Each structure stands twice: as structure tokens, then as C-alpha cells.
Amino acid sequence: MEDNVELDHVARIQRAWSRERPDLDVSPQGVIGRLHRVAGHLTEQLQVVYRRYGLGEGEFDVLATLRRSGEPFERAPGELAAHTMVTTGAMTKRLDRLERDGLVARRPSATDGRGRVVALTEAGRELIDRAFTDHMRNERRLLDELSPADAEQLEAILTRWLALLEPPAPA
Known part of the structure; x- marks a missing residue:
């Protein structure tokens, strides 16, 4: 240099x-x-x-996980913790806040008498749909700083590297 x-x-x-x-x-x-x-x-x-949108990264992650899960937009708390890679204690805090804000609802599971599920409310679905649309615009803006060829090459490199560091998730 x-x-x-x-x-x-x-x-x-x-x-x-x-x-x-x-x-x-x-x-x-x-x-x-x-x-x-x-x-x-x-x-x-x-x-x-x-x-x-009044969210932290963790709350956004929970709402996005529920939204992309498809109808009926619900998961068990343990599944949410696994999908968002946080402890169940951290998940409980996130869910408490989201439930207080009317964005998710917790209820007993229909399939497991002792289990519970977390579901997006209509307000939660509307919020995450708007927030995710803006999030994708923002990611596009950030990625557009690179040429399309550089972005494609970077994605390929990071994909290979991540596969070495992180075991693939079950299908």
C-alpha cells in the first residue's frame, strides 16, 4: 500500500x-x-x-416469519424461536410486546391440548405487508449501489461461504 x-x-x-x-x-x-x-x-x-413502523428488528422478524408461513399465518412459539434464531425467553418478550400492540394473538393450539400458537391479527398482517414492501424497496436501494454483475457475484460467494458455516435447514 x-x-x-x-x-x-x-x-x-x-x-x-x-x-x-x-x-x-x-x-x-x-x-x-x-x-x-x-x-x-x-x-x-x-x-x-x-x-x-414502530418495530424493532426482532418484532419485524416475528411478523415476517408469521406472514410468510402462509394461511392461517400462525406458528407455535418454539417454532418462531427456531425460525428467528432466538431463545424462547427473548421470543416471549417480543410476543408480549406484539400482543400488547394488537399485532399478534396467542391462543391454545387446536392440535395440541397443552400447546399454544401465535397468530397474526388483521392489524399485524396489514402492518407487516406495508413494512415488508418498504423493506424490499430499501434493500433494492442498498443493493443498487453495486453493479448487477457485482451483486450476482457477491450473492454466489456469500451463498457458498454461508453453506460452509451454517448447516442447511431441513426442508
Whole structure:
């Protein structure tokens, strides 16, 4: 790296580590550090839309999971926790808030006498439909910063990498 070239945040960190620890290969920071920073920026931009609808990321995730489950737009709390990758305790807090706001309803399961289900209310369905439409517009805006070819290549790379890090979910 030349001294007169403007370095991004990650490159400056790599340069400092290369100076302080020349015995280590710091090149992985180039990918991991930038990916981490991009993820942070994307999360900030995605949360703008969630907040517009009075939702946090977790509440949006629950409503979206219920909505994409299809009619009758309901799941057991444990299924929701598994689909959104949070603990059942965290799920309970999310559901309490969503139920308080009239966006979901909890009721006994028709198929399991001891079980319960969480269902989208009409207000919840209307809200997530509007929020998801804006969310997709926002994601398109963010992705449009890349060329279509770059976006396609990035998706392919990330798909392969994620498959190595995360076991495939059952069908």
C-alpha cells in the first residue's frame, strides 16, 4: 500500500497490525473486517424502515416469519424461536410486546391440548405487508449501489461461504 493512497478504515487497521506484528498474516481482516463493517452499515439502514413502523428488528422478524408461513399465518412459539434464531425467553418478550400492540394473538393450539400458537391479527398482517414492501424497496436501494454483475457475484460467494458455516435447514 502506498503512503499517498487514501486508505479505508480496515486498511488503516491492517497497516498498523502489519507494522506491529509483521510475523502475522493480517490479510483476512481485509475480507472479515470489511464484511463486518458493511453489515453494521446495512443493519443501520434496515432499522430505519423498521422504526418507521414502530418495530424493532426482532418484532419485524416475528411478523415476517408469521406472514410468510402462509394461511392461517400462525406458528407455535418454539417454532418462531427456531425460525428467528432466538431463545424462547427473548421470543416471549417480543410476543408480549406484539400482543400488547394488537399485532399478534396467542391462543391454545387446536392440535395440541397443552400447546399454544401465535397468530397474526388483521392489524399485524396489514402492518407487516406495508413494512415488508418498504423493506424490499430499501434493500433494492442498498443493493443498487453495486453493479448487477457485482451483486450476482457477491450473492454466489456469500451463498457458498454461508453453506460452509451454517448447516442447511431441513426442508
